[in-house]
Amino acid sequence: MAKVNTPTGSCGCCCDSHGHHDIPQHTSWKRYLPSISSFVMLIIGIITEHFIPNSFFHGYIRLGWYLLAYTPVGFPVIKEAYEAIKQKDLFNEFSLMTIATLGAFCIGEYPEGVAVMLFYSVGELFQESAVNKAKNNIKALLDIRPDVATVSREGRYEDVKPDTVNIGEKIQIKVGEKVPLDGIMLSPQSSFNTSALTGESTPRTIRAGEMVLAGMLNLDKVIEIQVEKRYEDSSLSRILALVQDATSRKAKTELLIRRFARIYTPAVFLLALLITIIPIFVVTNYIFSEWLYRALVFLVISCPCALVVSIPLGYFGGIGAASRNGILFKGANYLDMMSKVNTVVMDKTGTLTKGVFKVQQVVSPIYNEREFIEIMASVENHSNHPIAKAISEFNKASDGRILPVAEVEEIAGHGLRALIEGKIILAGNSKLMQKYGIEYDLAIDSIVDTVVILAINNAYAGYITIADELKPDAVSAVQRMKSLGIQTVMLSGDKTSIAKKMAQDIGIEAVIGDLLPEDKAAYVNQLKENPEHTIAFVGDGINDAPVLALSDIGIAMGGMGADAAIEVADVVIQTDQPSKIVTAIQISKATQHIVKQNIIFVFIVKGLVLTLGAFGVATMWEAVFADVGVALIAILNAIRILRKKFN
Known part of the structure; x- marks a missing residue:
C-alpha cells in the first residue's frame, strides 16, 4: 500500500501517524x-x-x-x-x-x-x-537556487558555492544564468526574467546602482554585481523558508x-x-x-x-497558487483570515507610489543651490528613507560634496538632527521645525509636493520639494477592491494636502496625512474596536512594522520592502504591486x-x-x-x- 501524507503533517487517521512523512518525489x-x-x-x-x-x-x-x-x-x-x-x-x-x-x-x-x-x-x-x-x-x-557563483578573487573569476561568498565581493552572471545572491548592479544595465520571485513573466530592466535579487534570470548581457546579502539572507532563500x-x-x-x-x-x-x-x-x-x-x-x-x-x-x-502569483502566505491560517478582509488600510510611500523620489525645487534665502544641497545631503546620507536617498542622489548627480557629520539622530516621523562643523543642523518636515520652535515661511505648508526644510543653528535656511509617482496599477487595484465591497483607507506621514490629492487621484475613500508611526497604529486600533472590521494593513517600511503586527492581516511589499516589515507581515507581495492585494483576496x-x-x-x-x-x-x-x-x-x-x- 502507498503511504499517504497530507502536505501539513500527520492527520491522525489518514496518514502514517508515527512520523513517517517522507514521500518520494517520483513514484516508481x-x-x-x-x-x-x-x-x-x-x-x-x-x-x-x-x-x-x-x-x-x-x-x-x-x-x-x-x-x-x-x-x-x-x-x-x-x-x-x-x-x-x-x-x-x-x-x-x-x-x-x-x-x-x-x-x-x-x-x-x-x-x-x-x-x-x-x-x-x-x-x-x-x-x-x-x-x-x-x-x-x-x-x-521556488527551488531554483543556483549551485554556483562566479566570484572575482585576486584578479580572476572562480566558481564557488554561493554560501561561501562574502558581502562586498563581486560576482559575474552570464547570459542565461540565474543570479545566486542579492546585490547591487555594477554594470550599466541588463534585462531579467523575475517570474520565479514575482510571478511576472515580463522582463525587467535593472540599471547600475539598482538591486538585483537572487533567483532572477539574466537575459541580456554578462554583468557584474556587488553582493549585499549572504546566501541564507537572500530574497530567494527567504521565500523558500516562508513557503516551508x-x-x-x-x-x-x-x-x-x-x-x-x-x-x-x-x-x-x-x-x-x-x-x-x-x-x-x-x-x-x-x-x-x-x-x-x-x-x-x-x-x-x-x-x-x-x-x-x-x-x-x-x-x-x-x-x-499564491506563490505562483508572487504572493507568499506565511500560513494556511492567514488564507482563512484574508478571505474575511473588508477593510484595507494602506501606507502611501512605497505601497501605492513607486517610492522613487526626485528633487523638484531648491529654495534658500541664504545659500546657493549647490551649498544648500551639500549640507542637506550630508545629513540625509545617514538615513535609508526614500526621500533621503533622493536628496543624496541629487547631490551626487551634481558632483556635490559630503561634509563630515557628527551626532546624527533620527527623530521618527519628523526628520534628522546632526552636527556639521559645530553647527546644529535640522532637516525634516514642518513638525520638526515646530518641535524645536523654529520660525519658517508658513507658505511652505500650502505646497502640495513633499517638502524637506533645513534649519541651521535654530534658524530657517530654506527647503527643497520632492515628488513621488503613483504605481501603474494603484488606481485599478483600488477600483477592484471597491467592486468587492472592501473599504479602502490611506495613511501617510506626508502632509495632508499631498495625501488628499493622491487619494483623490486613486479613488480612495478615506485618507489621513501628517501621521507619525504611532498615529497609524492608533488609527488601526480605533478601527479594530468595531468587531465588524477585518483589517488588512499594507506597508513596506521599518516604521510600518508595528501596524503590520497590529492588524488582522499584515501585508508587506516584499520586492524592495524593509526586512523588518517582511518579517512581521503575514503575507508578502514579491511584485510590490497593489493589485496583488486583490489577487491575494481572490485566492x-x-x-x-x-x-x-x-x-x-x-x-x-x-x-x-x-x-x-x-x-x-x-x-x-x-x-x-x-x-x-x-x-x-x-x-x-x-x-x-x-x-x-x-x-
Missing part, C-alpha cells in the same frame, strides 16, 4: 506492482469462479487463491495497523481497513475483501500522486477536521459493533453473517480520509470555497451511503466508492486551485 512504476498483481489475481479468481462450469475453484483452493491476491495490498496495511496499535493508536485508518476486509473473509466474501483493499490501495497511490503534484508545483516554482514554514501553520478549519477525525474514528468503530450486536435483541430472524457484513460495509464507508487529506491539500494548493476566497465544497460533498455522500449500509442496502462496492471514490474526487477538486488563473 514498481510501487504499482502489488496493486497490479492483486488486480490480476482477483480478475482470474472471479472469472474462474463464475464462468468456468464444474470448476475445481472452491473450498480451500478458493480461499488460498484470494488470500494470495489479498496479501500484496493487505500486508502493508496490516503492518501499519500493528505499528499504530503498538503506539497505542487503536482507532486509525489502517486498523479500520484491516478489520473490514478480514471480516469479509470470515463470512466468505473473499472477492469483496480483496476488492476493498485493492481499491483502497489504488486510491492511496492516487492520493499520494496528488499530494506530490501540489508539492512539486511549489518546489518547481507556511505548510506548518494550520487553518482553523483544518485543525477542526483533525480533532473531528480523532473523535469520529472510534465512534464509527463503536457504531459498527452496535450494528452487529443490537439486532440480536430486536430482530426475529437474526443472521450473524448478514449483520456483520452490514457493520463491515459501515466501517469501509466511514473512513474519513477524504476530509483529512483533501482539506489540508486545499490550503496547500492555495499557498501554491483566499477560492481556497475557502473549495474547502467548503469538499466538506459538504464528503458529508452528504458518506451520510447517504452510511445510512444505506446500516439498513443493508449498500454493498461493499458502494462502500468502496464512498471511501476511495469520494476521497479522489475531493482531492482532485482541492488541487484544482493550482490550475486556476487569477487576474
Whole structure:
C-alpha cells in the first residue's frame, strides 16, 4: 500500500501517524506492482469462479487463491495497523481497513475483501500522486537556487558555492544564468526574467546602482554585481523558508477536521459493533453473517480520509497558487483570515507610489543651490528613507560634496538632527521645525509636493520639494477592491494636502496625512474596536512594522520592502504591486470555497451511503466508492486551485 501524507503533517487517521512523512518525489512504476498483481489475481479468481462450469475453484483452493491476491495490498496495511496499535493508536485508518476486509473473509466474501483493499490501495497511490503534484508545483516554482557563483578573487573569476561568498565581493552572471545572491548592479544595465520571485513573466530592466535579487534570470548581457546579502539572507532563500514554514501553520478549519477525525474514528468503530450486536435483541430472524457484513460495509464507508487529506491539500494548493502569483502566505491560517478582509488600510510611500523620489525645487534665502544641497545631503546620507536617498542622489548627480557629520539622530516621523562643523543642523518636515520652535515661511505648508526644510543653528535656511509617482496599477487595484465591497483607507506621514490629492487621484475613500508611526497604529486600533472590521494593513517600511503586527492581516511589499516589515507581515507581495492585494483576496476566497465544497460533498455522500449500509442496502462496492471514490474526487477538486488563473 502507498503511504499517504497530507502536505501539513500527520492527520491522525489518514496518514502514517508515527512520523513517517517522507514521500518520494517520483513514484516508481514498481510501487504499482502489488496493486497490479492483486488486480490480476482477483480478475482470474472471479472469472474462474463464475464462468468456468464444474470448476475445481472452491473450498480451500478458493480461499488460498484470494488470500494470495489479498496479501500484496493487505500486508502493508496490516503492518501499519500493528505499528499504530503498538503506539497505542487503536482507532486509525489502517486498523479500520484491516478489520473490514478480514471480516469479509470470515463470512466468505473473499472477492469483496480483496476488492476493498485493492481499491483502497489504488486510491492511496492516487492520493499520494496528488499530494506530490501540489508539492512539486511549489518546489518547481521556488527551488531554483543556483549551485554556483562566479566570484572575482585576486584578479580572476572562480566558481564557488554561493554560501561561501562574502558581502562586498563581486560576482559575474552570464547570459542565461540565474543570479545566486542579492546585490547591487555594477554594470550599466541588463534585462531579467523575475517570474520565479514575482510571478511576472515580463522582463525587467535593472540599471547600475539598482538591486538585483537572487533567483532572477539574466537575459541580456554578462554583468557584474556587488553582493549585499549572504546566501541564507537572500530574497530567494527567504521565500523558500516562508513557503516551508507556511505548510506548518494550520487553518482553523483544518485543525477542526483533525480533532473531528480523532473523535469520529472510534465512534464509527463503536457504531459498527452496535450494528452487529443490537439486532440480536430486536430482530426475529437474526443472521450473524448478514449483520456483520452490514457493520463491515459501515466501517469501509466511514473512513474519513477524504476530509483529512483533501482539506489540508486545499490550503496547500492555495499557498501554491499564491506563490505562483508572487504572493507568499506565511500560513494556511492567514488564507482563512484574508478571505474575511473588508477593510484595507494602506501606507502611501512605497505601497501605492513607486517610492522613487526626485528633487523638484531648491529654495534658500541664504545659500546657493549647490551649498544648500551639500549640507542637506550630508545629513540625509545617514538615513535609508526614500526621500533621503533622493536628496543624496541629487547631490551626487551634481558632483556635490559630503561634509563630515557628527551626532546624527533620527527623530521618527519628523526628520534628522546632526552636527556639521559645530553647527546644529535640522532637516525634516514642518513638525520638526515646530518641535524645536523654529520660525519658517508658513507658505511652505500650502505646497502640495513633499517638502524637506533645513534649519541651521535654530534658524530657517530654506527647503527643497520632492515628488513621488503613483504605481501603474494603484488606481485599478483600488477600483477592484471597491467592486468587492472592501473599504479602502490611506495613511501617510506626508502632509495632508499631498495625501488628499493622491487619494483623490486613486479613488480612495478615506485618507489621513501628517501621521507619525504611532498615529497609524492608533488609527488601526480605533478601527479594530468595531468587531465588524477585518483589517488588512499594507506597508513596506521599518516604521510600518508595528501596524503590520497590529492588524488582522499584515501585508508587506516584499520586492524592495524593509526586512523588518517582511518579517512581521503575514503575507508578502514579491511584485510590490497593489493589485496583488486583490489577487491575494481572490485566492483566499477560492481556497475557502473549495474547502467548503469538499466538506459538504464528503458529508452528504458518506451520510447517504452510511445510512444505506446500516439498513443493508449498500454493498461493499458502494462502500468502496464512498471511501476511495469520494476521497479522489475531493482531492482532485482541492488541487484544482493550482490550475486556476487569477487576474
